Amino acid sequence: MTKGLVTCLWFDGQAEAAANYYCSVFKDSKITQVTPMVVTFEINGSKFMGLNGGPQFKFDEAVSFMVNCDSQEEIDYYWDTLTKDGGQESMCGWLKDKFGLSWQIIPSNIGELMADPERAQRVMAVVMQMKKLDKEKMENA
Structure with missing residues (x-):
């Protein structure tokens, strides 16, 4: 796991689509890992994890x-x-x-x-x- 702060974003099965989208919006960005449950990515040096957590939270x-x-x-x-x-x-x-x-x-x-x-x-x-x-x-x- 990455050291430091990582922002976790809860999605209902859309984590990879969201990560791809955000990486297309911001020039200095990249996807660093994709699994069925999580996608990790960076935007302008900030680290994020997209979690396919389900419909419970918006x-x-x-x-x-x-x-x-x-x-x-x-x-x-x-x-x-x-x-x-x-x-x-x-x-x-x-x-x-x-x-x-x-x-x-x-x-x-x-x-x-x-x-x-x-x-x-x-x-x-x-x-x-x-x-x-x-x-x-x-x-x-």
Whole structure:
């Protein structure tokens, strides 16, 4: 077993399909092991295990993955890719992919945009009106 932290994602028989999908979305990714019960894979250096655990548990918004994007093009790519084929848009940069996993697709400079309390209020007022985030509108708030 791999040392360190590994995120375990519970699937209902779709672990290999999910791992293949996530590895197709993220450039720096690879599948490291496939068995009937588990699939291990890496995305951008983070380790994951997809478990074919059955129908007992489903993903919800209590856990999400944040994707920090340097440009609007990156935001558009991840948003469009993760919402297609059954994914669902939500509000404020949140979405669910076709497997039900929640993602936050955000600009990498969001910490800077939220550092000043007055500006943070303006930025949040803009963000609350959006589904997919518009980096330029956030920066101009």
